[in-house]
Amino acid sequence: MATLHGKTPDLLRRWNGPLTAELLQSPGAFGLGNLPVNAQPDATSTSICGFCSTGCQLSLHLSKGEAAGLTPTPDYPVNLGMACPKGWEALAVLDDPSRATHPLLRDDKGRARRADWHRAATTFRDRFRNILQKHGRESVAFLSTGQIATEEMAFLGAFAKFGMGLLHGDGNTRQCMATSVVSYKESFGFDAPPYTYADFEESDVIVLVGSNLCIAHPILWQRVMRNKRSPEIIVIDPRRTETAQAATWHVPVRSKGDLSLLLSLAHCLVRDGSLDRRFLSEHTTGFEEFADFVSDYAPASCEEATGLRAHEIESLARRISKPGKRVSWWWTMGVNQSHEGVRTAQAIINLALMTGNIGKPGTGANSITGQCNAMGSRLFSNTTSLLGGHDFANADHRRKVANLLEIPEERIPDRPSLAYDQIVDGIEQGRIRGLWVIATNPAHSWIHQGRLRNILDKLEFLVVQDMYMDTETARHADLLLPAAAWGEKAGTFINSERRIGTIKQVHRAPGQALSDFRIIQLLATTWGCDDLFRKWTTPEAVFHILQRCSAGQPCDITGIAGYEDLDRAGGIQWPFPAGGPPLQRERRLFEDGQFYHPDGRARFRFDPPGSVPEPVCEEFPFTLLTGRGSSAQWHTETRTSKSAVLRKLHPDALILELHPADARLLGIHTNDRVTVRSRRGELTATAFPTPTMRRGEVFLPMHDSSTNRLTLQSVDPFSRQPAYKACAVALKWTPS
Numbered sequence: 001m002a003t004l005h006g007k008t009p010d011l012l013r014r015w016n017g018p019l020t021a022e023l024l025q026s027p028g029a030f031g032l033g034n035l036p037v038n039a040q041p042d043a044t045s046t047s048i049c050g051f052c053s054t055g056c057q058l059s060l061h062l063s064k065g066e067a068a069g070l071t072p073t074p075d076y077p078v079n080l081g082m083a084c085p086k087g088w089e090a091l092a093v094l095d096d097p098s099r100a101t102h103p104l105l106r107d108d109k110g111r112a113r114r115a116d117w118h119r120a121a122t123t124f125r126d127r128f129r130n131i132l133q134k135h136g137r138e139s140v141a142f143l144s145t146g147q148i149a150t151e152e153m154a155f156l157g158a159f160a161k162f163g164m165g166l167l168h169g170d171g172n173t174r175q176c177m178a179t180s181v182v183s184y185k186e187s188f189g190f191d192a193p194p195y196t197y198a199d200f201e202e203s204d205v206i207v208l209v210g211s212n213l214c215i216a217h218p219i220l221w222q223r224v225m226r227n228k229r230s231p232e233i234i235v236i237d238p239r240r241t242e243t244a245q246a247a248t249w250h251v252p253v254r255s256k257g258d259l260s261l262l263l264s265l266a267h268c269l270v271r272d273g274s275l276d277r278r279f280l281s282e283h284t285t286g287f288e289e290f291a292d293f294v295s296d297y298a299p300a301s302c303e304e305a306t307g308l309r310a311h312e313i314e315s316l317a318r319r320i321s322k323p324g325k326r327v328s329w330w331w332t333m334g335v336n337q338s339h340e341g342v343r344t345a346q347a348i349i350n351l352a353l354m355t356g357n358i359g360k361p362g363t364g365a366n367s368i369t370g371q372c373n374a375m376g377s378r379l380f381s382n383t384t385s386l387l388g389g390h391d392f393a394n395a396d397h398r399r400k401v402a403n404l405l406e407i408p409e410e411r412i413p414d415r416p417s418l419a420y421d422q423i424v425d426g427i428e429q430g431r432i433r434g435l436w437v438i439a440t441n442p443a444h445s446w447i448h449q450g451r452l453r454n455i456l457d458k459l460e461f462l463v464v465q466d467m468y469m470d471t472e473t474a475r476h477a478d479l480l481l482p483a484a485a486w487g488e489k490a491g492t493f494i495n496s497e498r499r500i501g502t503i504k505q506v507h508r509a510p511g512q513a514l515s516d517f518r519i520i521q522l523l524a525t526t527w528g529c530d531d532l533f534r535k536w537t538t539p540e541a542v543f544h545i546l547q548r549c550s551a552g553q554p555c556d557i558t559g560i561a562g563y564e565d566l567d568r569a570g571g572i573q574w575p576f577p578a579g580g581p582p583l584q585r586e587r588r589l590f591e592d593g594q595f596y597h598p599d600g601r602a603r604f605r606f607d608p609p610g611s612v613p614e615p616v617c618e619e620f621p622f623t624l625l626t627g628r629g630s631s632a633q634w635h636t637e638t639r640t641s642k643s644a645v646l647r648k649l650h651p652d653a654l655i656l657e658l659h660p661a662d663a664r665l666l667g668i669h670t671n672d673r674v675t676v677r678s679r680r681g682e683l684t685a686t687a688f689p690t691p692t693m694r695r696g697e698v699f700l701p702m703h704d705s706s707t708n709r710l711t712l713q714s715v716d717p718f719s720r721q722p723a724y725k726a727c728a729v730a731l732k733w734t735p736s
């Protein structure tokens with residue numbers, strides 16, 4: 001509460017209490033709410049970066065209470081003074097004419113008109129309530145995100161499910177992390193990435209599967225570079241990516257050949273007896289069945305599926321099982337975004353278990369998250385799991401959380417939400433008629449986007465809550481709620497290694513934009529359920545509520561005193577229970593070999609590989625891979641396109657990468673225009689023939705809004721995560 005800028009304490013007290021539409025109309029309300037009240041003029045503040053899940057800390061240099069510049073924090077245990085271009089440009093993207101500054105409400109003629117918050121909140125209430133009354137609680141859904149503060153996503157999920165009474169809400173983490181969540185839950189008994197970043201530095205063999213670290217997590221690559229053990233760095237990726245080129249060995253697996261490859265590696269380990277027998281017998285169940293199952297996967301029989309020679313598979317098997325060597329496995333979207341993502345991720349976990357490479361320095365079966373707060377959304381968004389990693393379907397869990405929150409138990413739904421793709425189907429079939437989208441841009445990022453865009457227009461009422469007013473999704477909105485962005489609000493994020501860190505308000509939100517926290521508070525008050533959220537007054541108050549919800553769970557964080565404690569400690573990794581061991585800066589899980597299943601043992605989970613949902617054929621002879629294009633581009637580019645510096649760091653054109661031999665056959669040269677067509681749509685791109693591609697495979701970055709016109713909606717059956725990285729396309733040279 002340092003600088004109140006002359007406002008009366010009384011107004012501040014009111015501001016910290018429940019937010020009402022009336023209060024928002026009081027003079028000066030926005031001035032006060034959007035001033036950086038926790039920032040001392042001419043001082044330095046800190047925030048965790050709001051782009052990727054690495055979770056670098058940035059030091060924000062303040063002038064008159066607002067950030068005038070930033071530098072990466074030298075002694076933060078994650079980034080050690082480093083940042084990638086997006087982090088350096090984090091402030092630059094905040095000031096832009098396309099920021100949403102006022103609520104916008106579509107009138108009868110389809111024109112978006114400015115509205116005040118009172119009108120916006122009452123319209124939200126009346127329109128959604130109307131739909132719910134007519135069509136029942138399953139007729140309205142929300143789509144949340146991994147890119148707002150934990151306290152905001154918890155408030156959102158709690159208001160939507162306990163206050164509005166909705167049953168269905170999912171988030172963009174489904175596009176990204178659902179596979180890891182399900183694989184960890186099944187294998188370990190809880191969604192628990194086991195590692196700490198120091199493991200990158202302490203490993204002898206680092207295996208990256210479907211992970212382009214140099215582009216997607218550049219500061220984690222810097223951590224790899226600090227490894228003094230001369231590690232072998234193996235990249236398993238169909239493309240010879242920037243990371244593969246910098247590695248010691250690239251394994252150019254055929255796209256979606258991973259499961260066969262990983263099972264074949266397991267076959268070799270069983271055959272050669274390269275196993276940690278003691279670990280297997282003391283800490284796992286199901287190994288014997290698995291050993292039996294992999295007997296069919298001799299390298300010679302996996303050549304076709306993997307696109308690799310048997311001797312390459314044998315060589316890889318030897319490298320990952322050298323006695324006494326610390327092997328760490330890391331995976332990202334090349335694994336998760338697949339029709340068989342869960343079993344592929346579990347095939348990695350199985351290899352780590354077989355070789356005892358878990359719970360020790362430099363080891364682990366490690367899923368790297370993507371968005372700045374993907375881990376926060378996995379534990380606290382109240383979408384697929386109940387607050388704190390609890391289970392909606394478990395009556396004891398519902399009772400526990402209801403007691404902690406002091407709300408009636410029957411407010412908590414007794415089943416989990418439909419998944420994202422099922423919500424989309426529900427809209428298409430007319431069962432879902434109202435949708436609230438927060439901090440995600442599905443009209444660009446969702447798979448088979450043409451279908452999605454048509455479906456959005458079928459909705460009776462679409463509310464979009466975003467920091468910009470012109471995103472592909474915002475353009476379809478009936479009501480746009482203007483959100484303050486990273487830098488304009490407080491809260492916490494949880495990074496890939498489970499480290500919780502704070503974000504702070506150091507910039508004034510434009511116009512009448514409010515933090516997501518304040519928007520939800522206003523909507524809850526207007527809805528008339530603010531009684532349920534009496535104690536949810538500030539982000540830090542909510543943090544304490546969530547700590548209580550975590551008590552006794554694997555993610556117990558009851559030992560954290562508060563935000564200041566997090567800042568003092570350099571972030572704190574979960575778990576950190578009250579009364580537990582003293583804090584250490586770097587901590588990994590499973591050091592005692594105890595997993596979270598009731599018997600304390602990890603499970604072997606496996607299935608045979610299936611066929612890809614859309615195989616290539618004569619008409620569509622190429623497999624399209626998609627992914628990150630450069631370290632300067634973030635997803636749908638609503639933010640990164642606003643920085644002149646970042647725009648200079650990648651090509652303007654949409655680049656299609658393809659193998660030179662394929663290009664030659666089609667008469668395509670560098671910089672030629674090429675039409676790329678799938679069964680669902682087409683686009684035009686600029687050709688870049690490059691030997692980094694495999695024959696028969698082509699690559700497009702996901703940052704262009706046309707890429708997902710081509711992709712095929714298909715999902716992993718266990719996680720319902722979309723398979724963005726393989727569909728069949730045709731190429732045609734096109735005159736420019």
Ligand SMILES: Nc1nc2c(c(=O)[nH]1)N[C@H]1C(S)=C(S)[C@@H](COP(=O)(O)OP(=O)(O)OC[C@H]3O[C@@H](n4cnc5c(=O)[nH]c(N)nc54)[C@H](O)[C@@H]3O)O[C@H]1N2
Pocket residue numbers: 052053176209210211212213215216217236237238239241253254255256257258332333334335369370371625626627628629630631632633634635725
């Ligand atoms: N600059 C930047 N950084 C980001 C993001 C961003 O948009 N821009 N997004 C963040 C988010 S949310 C995420 S989830 C992460 C994603 O981080 P990554 O997963 O590392 O990024 P991608 O490029 O999507 O996919 C990684 C690799 O998977 C490979 N791949 C495709 N198919 C297969 C396959 O069948 N097998 C294997 N083994 N590999 C395959 C692709 O060739 C690609 O190189 O990045 C985060 N960081």
Ligand SMILES: Nc1nc2c(c(=O)[nH]1)N[C@H]1C(S)=C(S)[C@@H](COP(=O)(O)OP(=O)(O)OC[C@H]3O[C@@H](n4cnc5c(=O)[nH]c(N)nc54)[C@H](O)[C@@H]3O)O[C@H]1N2
Pocket residue numbers: 147148172173175176333337370371438439440441442444445446465466467468471483484485486516626627628634635636637638639702707708711724
């Ligand atoms: N083809 C293909 N498609 C993909 C992928 C792929 O590899 N290939 N990857 C998938 C993955 S892993 C992911 S994570 C998704 C990402 O997909 P999206 O989540 O749709 O992408 P973003 O551009 O990050 O969208 C975030 C939105 O939130 C807004 N925003 C930013 N900060 C705030 C805030 O504080 N409050 C509010 N209210 N709004 C805010 C931004 O302006 C933006 O509109 O894309 C997926 N789509």
Ligand code: SF4
Pocket residue numbers: 049050051052053054055056079082083084085086087088217218219220
């Ligand atoms: S690596 Fe990720 S967290 Fe670090 S500065 Fe870059 S975008 Fe931000």
Ligand SMILES: [Mo]
Pocket residue numbers: 175176177370371
């Ligand atoms: Mo992601």
